[in-house]
Amino acid sequence: MILAGWSYGQSERKEQSQMTNEKVIMLIEAKIQPQRRAELVEAAHQYLPLVRAEPGVEAFYLTVRKDDPNTFVFYEIYRSQAALDFHLQQDFTKKFLAMLKSAQAGERVRTNLVELAAEAQAHSD
Numbered sequence: 001m002i003l004a005g006w007s008y009g010q011s012e013r014k015e016q017s018q019m020t021n022e023k024v025i026m027l028i029e030a031k032i033q034p035q036r037r038a039e040l041v042e043a044a045h046q047y048l049p050l051v052r053a054e055p056g057v058e059a060f061y062l063t064v065r066k067d068d069p070n071t072f073v074f075y076e077i078y079r080s081q082a083a084l085d086f087h088l089q090q091d092f093t094k095k096f097l098a099m100l101k102s103a104q105a106g107e108r109v110r111t112n113l114v115e116l117a118a119e120a121q122a123h124s125d
Contacts, residue, residue, distance in 0.1 A: 023058070024084045025113040028074040029065075036103035037070055047096045054090070056083025070105070 032040055044062050051060045059077040064070075078084040087093055100108075 021080055024078040024081055026076045027111040027113060028108055030072045030100060030108045031105040032070045032072055032103050033105045034070050040103050043096060043099055050092050054087055
């Protein structure tokens with residue numbers, strides 16, 4: 001992240017360089033219409049192996065909440081923003097996300113996370 005007030009120069013280039021190599025970690029929750037759940041589960045079984053085989057995908061889990069099996073929770077880790085961008089450009093991803101959106105009972109909630117060790121490193125630079 002480039003902070004307001006930083007001058008253009010060496011420190012900004014260093015920060016931008018770190019950003020491009022920074023892992024992208026996300027937690028995404030999507031409430032699903034109960035009548036669409038089985039269809040989405042079947043699609044996910046086909047989708048997950050394709051995503052996990054992509055270069056740059058370090059982890060990709062699709063889980064459900066114990067207290068609400070119609071709330072799907074995605075936990076995703078990409079090696080970099082470029083890896084996430086590549087993932088989002090894949091036809092199978094576009095198809096799955098379109099199906100997910102049509103099956104949702106509300107808006108997805110996305111939480112961007114940072115690895116604690118990476119956070120500590122960023123503060124020490």
